[in-house]
Amino acid sequence: MPDLSLLLRRLKQTSLLMVGVPDYDTYVAHRRANHPGQPVMSYPEFFRERQNSRYGGGDGKISRCC
Amino acid sequence: MNSLAIKMGWVATAVLGAIALGIVALSRGETISAIWLVIAAVCIYFLAFRFYGLFIASKVMQVDAARATPAIRYNDGLDYVPTNRYVLFGHHFAAIAGAGPLVGPVLAAQMGYLPGTLWILAGVVFAGAVQDSMVLFLSTRRDGRSLGDIIRAEMGPVAGAIALVGVLLIMIIILAVLALVVVKALTASPWGTFTVFMTIPIAILMGIYCRFIRPGRIAEMSVIGFVLLMAVLMYGQTVSQSPLLAPLFTFNGEQLALILIGYGFVASVLPVWLLLAPRDYLSTFLKVGTIIALAIGILFVMPDLKMPAVTKFIDGTGPVFSGNLFPFLFITIACGSVSGFHALISSGTTPKMIENENQIALIGYGGMLMESFVAIMALVAASVIEPGVYFAMNSPAGVIGADAANAAAVISSWGFIVTPDLLTQTAKDVGELSILSRAGGAPTLAVGMAEIFSNVIGGKLLMGFWYHFAILFEALFILTAVDAGTRACRFMVQDMIGAVIPSFRATQSWANNLIATAITVTMWGYILYTGVVDPLGGINTLWPLFGISNQMLAGVALILCTVVLFKMKRQRYAWVTIIPAAWLLICTTTAGLQKVFSGDPAIGFLAHAGKFGAALADGKILAPAKSIEQMQRVVLNDYVDATLALLFVLVVVAMLVYGLLAIRKSLTTGRPTAIELGGSGQVRHA
Numbered sequence: 001m002p003d004l005s006l007l008l009r010r011l012k013q014t015s016l017l018m019v020g021v022p023d024y025d026t027y028v029a030h031r032r033a034n035h036p037g038q039p040v041m042s043y044p045e046f047f048r049e050r051q052n053s054r055y056g057g058g059d060g061k062i063s064r065c066c
Numbered sequence: 067m068n069s070l071a072i073k074m075g076w077v078a079t080a081v082l083g084a085i086a087l088g089i090v091a092l093s094r095g096e097t098i099s100a101i102w103l104v105i106a107a108v109c110i111y112f113l114a115f116r117f118y119g120l121f122i123a124s125k126v127m128q129v130d131a132a133r134a135t136p137a138i139r140y141n142d143g144l145d146y147v148p149t150n151r152y153v154l155f156g157h158h159f160a161a162i163a164g165a166g167p168l169v170g171p172v173l174a175a176q177m178g179y180l181p182g183t184l185w186i187l188a189g190v191v192f193a194g195a196v197q198d199s200m201v202l203f204l205s206t207r208r209d210g211r212s213l214g215d216i217i218r219a220e221m222g223p224v225a226g227a228i229a230l231v232g233v234l235l236i237m238i239i240i241l242a243v244l245a246l247v248v249v250k251a252l253t254a255s256p257w258g259t260f261t262v263f264m265t266i267p268i269a270i271l272m273g274i275y276c277r278f279i280r281p282g283r284i285a286e287m288s289v290i291g292f293v294l295l296m297a298v299l300m301y302g303q304t305v306s307q308s309p310l311l312a313p314l315f316t317f318n319g320e321q322l323a324l325i326l327i328g329y330g331f332v333a334s335v336l337p338v339w340l341l342l343a344p345r346d347y348l349s350t351f352l353k354v355g356t357i358i359a360l361a362i363g364i365l366f367v368m369p370d371l372k373m374p375a376v377t378k379f380i381d382g383t384g385p386v387f388s389g390n391l392f393p394f395l396f397i398t399i400a401c402g403s404v405s406g407f408h409a410l411i412s413s414g415t416t417p418k419m420i421e422n423e424n425q426i427a428l429i430g431y432g433g434m435l436m437e438s439f440v441a442i443m444a445l446v447a448a449s450v451i452e453p454g455v456y457f458a459m460n461s462p463a464g465v466i467g468a469d470a471a472n473a474a475a476v477i478s479s480w481g482f483i484v485t486p487d488l489l490t491q492t493a494k495d496v497g498e499l500s501i502l503s504r505a506g507g508a509p510t511l512a513v514g515m516a517e518i519f520s521n522v523i524g525g526k527l528l529m530g531f532w533y534h535f536a537i538l539f540e541a542l543f544i545l546t547a548v549d550a551g552t553r554a555c556r557f558m559v560q561d562m563i564g565a566v567i568p569s570f571r572a573t574q575s576w577a578n579n580l581i582a583t584a585i586t587v588t589m590w591g592y593i594l595y596t597g598v599v600d601p602l603g604g605i606n607t608l609w610p611l612f613g614i615s616n617q618m619l620a621g622v623a624l625i626l627c628t629v630v631l632f633k634m635k636r637q638r639y640a641w642v643t644i645i646p647a648a649w650l651l652i653c654t655t656t657a658g659l660q661k662v663f664s665g666d667p668a669i670g671f672l673a674h675a676g677k678f679g680a681a682l683a684d685g686k687i688l689a690p691a692k693s694i695e696q697m698q699r700v701v702l703n704d705y706v707d708a709t710l711a712l713l714f715v716l717v718v719v720a721m722l723v724y725g726l727l728a729i730r731k732s733l734t735t736g737r738p739t740a741i742e743l744g745g746s747g748q749v750r751h752a
Contacts, residue, residue, distance in 0.1 A: 014156035016284060017149070018354065019347045022419075027143030034141075047282030048339075050144065055338035055346075055550065062410045062554050064547065065164045065401070 020054035020063065021047065076116065083109025090375075091180060097370045100446045103183060104364060107442045111435040114191040119431035122196065126631070126639040127203045129423035136210045137419050139744055146210070149419040151428055158416045158433045160350055162198070162408050163357065165244055165544050166401025166616075167441040169507030173609060174398045175448040175456065176386040178376040181395055182445050189396075189403025190438035193646035197620055198408045199430030200627040200643060205413035206420055207742045213413045217626050219741050220633065225724040229622055232717040233410065234558050235710065236615040238586075240407070241551045242593035243612045244544045245330070246604050249322045249594070250506035251537050256315040257306035257497055258534055259322075262541045263315065264298040265345065272344035284347055291348045299534060303497060319598040326548070327591035333545075334552040335583055342549050349543035356539050360443050363518040373449035373456065378481065385461035386505065387606055388668040393657040396649075397613035402441020404650065406619025408434065444507075447514030454484020455492050455501070459510050462603035463503040464690050473502050497530030505605040512536035555586040596703040601690040602668075611710060614658050618714045621650040625725040633732045633740035651718055658715040662708045671711065675704035 013023050024043055031040045041049060054063055086106035089098055123129050140146040149157070174182040204216055211219075214233065218226025252259045268291055276287045305311045317325070333341055382390035387398055401407075412430060420429065448456060457477045458466065466473040470486040477484050493501045496516055501509065516532035524531065557573065559582045564571030570578055597604030624647035631640045664670030667677045678700050681688045691697045732739055 010150060010153055013150070014153045015351070017153055017157040017419075018160035018350050019284065019343075020415075021282075021284065022144065022147045022149070026147060030141060030143035030147075044281035051339055051343050053145070055342055055553065062414060063161060064550065065162045065166065065405065065407045065411055 021050045076113070079109050079112055083113060090183060093375060097372060099368050100364055100371050100450060101368045103179070103371070103442065103446060107183075107187060107439060110187050110191065111439065114195070115427070115432055115435060118191060119195065119199065119427045119435075122199060122431070122642055123203075123424070123427035126636065126642050127200070127423075127426065128636075129203070129426055131422055131424045133423055134744065135206055135420050135423060136417060136744070137421060140209070140418075145415070146418045148421040151421060151425040154416065154419055154421075154425070155429050155433060156354075157419070158411070158429050159436050160354055161411045161414070161416070162405075162433060163353065163437045163440055164401070164547060165247065165507075165540060166405060166407075167437055168444045168511055168540065169247060169609070170399040170401055170613070171441045171445040172448040172507040172510045173386050173460065173505075173605070174395055175373055175445060176377065176384040176460065177380045177391060177395060178374050179371055179445055179449045180375040181380060181391060182399055183442065185395055185399055186403050186438055186441050186445070189399070190434060193620065193624070193650065194402075194404035194408070194438065195431040195434035196642060196646055197404060197406075197623050197627070198412050198434040199426055201409045201412040201623055202417055202420075202430035203423075203426050204627065204630055205417035206423060206426060207744075209743050210415075210418035211413065213409050213623065213626070216413065217622075220626065220630055221724050221728045225721060225728075228717055228720050228724075230558070230562070232615075232619060232622060232714075232721075234555065234562070235713060235717075236407065236612075236619050237551055237555050237558070238589045238593065239608070239612050239615045239710070241330075241548055241555070241590035242597065243605075243608050244551075245323070245326050245548055245590065245594045246597045246608060247506040247508050248326065248541050248544050249319050249598055250504055250603075250605065251508040251512075251541060252317070252322055253319045253504075254316055254500070255306075255498055255537075256312040257302040257530070258537045258541070259315040259317060260305045260311075261295075261299050261302045261534060261538050262545070265295065265348075265538075265542055265545070266341065268294045268298070269341050269345040269348065272348070273340045276344060277339045287344065288347055288351055291344065292352070295348070295352075295538070299531065299538060302534060303530060306497060320595075323591075323595050323598045327587055327594065329545075330548050330552050330591070331583060331587045333549040334556065334587075335579055342546070342553070345542065346546050346550070349539075349546045352539050353543050356536075357440055357443070360447070360515060360518070361439075363515075363522055364443060364446055367518050367521045369446070369450040369518060369521070371446070371449040372451065373453050377453075382669075385457065385465045387610060388666075389610070389657070389660065389664075393653040393660070394610060396653045397610050397617060397657045399441065400613045400616040400620075402438050402444070404617065404620045404646065405437075406616045406621070406623055409619060409623035444511055447511050447518065449514075450517055451510070451514050452484065452488065452492075453482040454478070455488065455513065456510060457482055458484065458489050459501050459503070459513065460505045461503060462505065462601075462606055464601050464603070466502065468502065470500075470502070495526060495529040496533035498533075503603060505603050508537060508540040509533075511540070552583065552586050552590070555590075556582040559585050593706075596699075596706065599696070599699065600703070601700065607707060610657065610661060611707060611714075614654050614661070614711060614714050617650050617654045618658075618718050621647055621654055621718050622721045624650065625721050629725050629728045629732070630740050632729045633738060635738045651722060654718055655715050658711045661711040662715075671704045671708035675701045675708070678704070 024046055028040055083106055086102045089102045090106050137146050137148040171182050214226055214230050217229045272287045272291045380391045454477050458473050466476045470489040474484050474486040474489055512533045515536040516529050519532040520529045560570055572578055597608045600607050624643045627643040628640050660669055662671055665673050667674040678697055682697050691700055
């Protein structure tokens with residue numbers, strides 16, 4: 001029996017990454033583990049940061065094909 | 067699992083694939099089911115991945131599972147994140163699959179479904195997927211650097227600069243051609259125009275929702291957007307039938323081109339959260355959803371292919387695009403076989419998220435196989451409609467005339483029997499006034515998809531809905547590409563001008579932003595406009611230019627891969643990239659030179675300019691130009707197109723020379739000289 005909740009989580013991660021938003025929980029876990037005591041962006045902040053990064057351009061950033 | 071059972075499984079796949087391919091290739095006269103084409107393609111994909119993709123990974127790249135990837139070394143939870151391989155596969159696929167694989171195969175169907183199928187399959191296995199995975203490998207070994215950076219590092223600054231000019235040119239051509247596809251689809255179509263226009267306020271509403279009301283709730287926002295989109299799609303029918311509203315959304319090609327140019331300018335200077343991002347979310351989900359739905363639809367309906375396997379137009383006399391099977395078929399189908407643009411994506415965000423080098427084959431090679439499957443489905447969709455209807459939709463008005471009776475007579479004379487009634491009835495079924503001369507892929511694909519979907523849900527009653535759904539789905543992501551592409555080009559223009567005037571590089575400056583955007587929009591807008599007023603319908607002229615530029619970039623990327631293989635002292639495997647590189651170079655230079663110098667005015671830009679120039683000198687006006695001024699414009703456009711084609715050829719030739727020089731230099735030393743980063747396995751957390 002495949003793990004249904006894992007499958008759903010992966011589907012959600014895939015859909016969000018398709019539009020340039022990586023997993024927020026992974027980001028939080030990374031900050032906690034490697035940069036303890038330093039600020040962690042809230043989800044809205046994280047979302048804005050990712051949105052600007054995806055379309056903000058510079059450095060000939062091309063995120064998709066025709 | 068038992069290894070014998072696995073081996074038997076591969077043998078069975080090979081046998082099934084061979085049978086299916088045999089049926090596709092050898093049937094003559096009788097119609098076959100599209101399912102055979104799908105089975106043949108899928109079997110070949112599995113075999114190619116298992117026996118060639120994995121071979122390239124293990125022997126040619128020699129991927130090292132113990133070597134830390136950029137995602138591990140720079141992990142910051144944002145740009146560099148070790149990502150599950152299936153999640154990353156989805157991300158990569160969504161980034162590479164666009165309008166390209168949907169348009170090229172539709173145009174190529176004029177030669178029958180067989181030539182296109184064979185090129186899509188052979189091209190992806192030996193060229194496209196090789197390029198995508200090799201570039202992904204190179205970039206993963208270089209901190210996720212971009213193609214331009216890698217070329218500069220491995221082949222020198224001049225080669226890097228030439229490649230960047232090539233990339234800018236290809237972007238300009240892509241933007242113009244994609245915009246032209248939208249113009250062709252929306253001309254005199256109030257239903258389509260209304261729906262596509264309404265996506266703008268819907269996207270803005272979604273943008274505000276996702277910024278201020280419920281920040282970052284992409285799922286909620288997308289559901290709201292989708293529901294609104296379907297609502298305007300249904301209301302579009304009412305608009306198209308209303309004598310009051312329909313004229314407000316009925317435009318000719320020139321008006322639509324000007325609207326799109328203005329839109330491209332405004333959209334790409336607006337803040338990204340307002341319009342670009344929300345529409346990107348919507349179009350990405352709609353794109354992936356529709357592709358899955360189309361696959362299920364084809365499996366469920368199992369439509370018959372009505373287009374012959376091979377038509378008489380392999381001799382180069384076809385109305386959809388001019389020129390012989392070689393080289394023009396290989397130019398017409400770029401995306402789906404081999405697409406140079408993917409070299410930019412494979413050296414973009416994906417290499418920064420790959421968890422382990424041993425996943426490069428799945429994501430790079432496998433992702434491209436998946437896109438190839440989209441191209442096969444597009445070919446199926448174009449081949450399930452009546453061939454007569456197909457040619458009516460894709461032939462220029464200059465060839466078949468503007469009314470159904472005339473078009474039916476001309477097309478029937480080619481051997482594709484069709485009645486005027488069928489043409490008008492098809493238009494009526496899909497809720498349009500006319501389907502004649504709607505080249506560009508989208509409308510043909512829309513009729514094919516409407517045919518398939520309406521067989522599952524709704525029958526004839528919903529044909530119009532499905533047709534406009536398909537138009538909307540393509541227009542939506544083309545508009546997103548126009549917006550994002552204009553933005554990307556703007557930064558490239560700023561960077562290039564900034565090399566001379568450093569202050570122009572400041573991307574936050576509004577003046578720089580507006581000037582660079584204006585330059586970009588003018589460049590693609592000019593080409594778009596020439597396409598719209600082109601007597602041959604534009605697509606006929608511009609799509610080959612796009613194909614040449616895209617294949618040119620693939621050639622450049624494969625030359626780079628070859629150079630790096632030599633510098634890594636792996637030249638015994640360099641044939642893996644040399645063979646596709648050589649083929650692409652032969653195709654692009656032959657096609658490019660024919661487009662410039664062919665004596666046939668239908669193919670050669672200079673011959674066409676000469677024909678119109680001679681008539682001008684005599685004071686004559688050649689159809690479909692209507693005035694001396696239009697005649698002069700035709701001549702000027704021919705010279706512009708010829709210059710572009712020649713530039714593309716020069717870029718490839720220059721890169722070939724630089725590639726050979728770099729290879730010769732690498733042979734003078736006995737040790738590897740490729741510049742890889744981060745081999746010692748140290749982990750530096752961001």
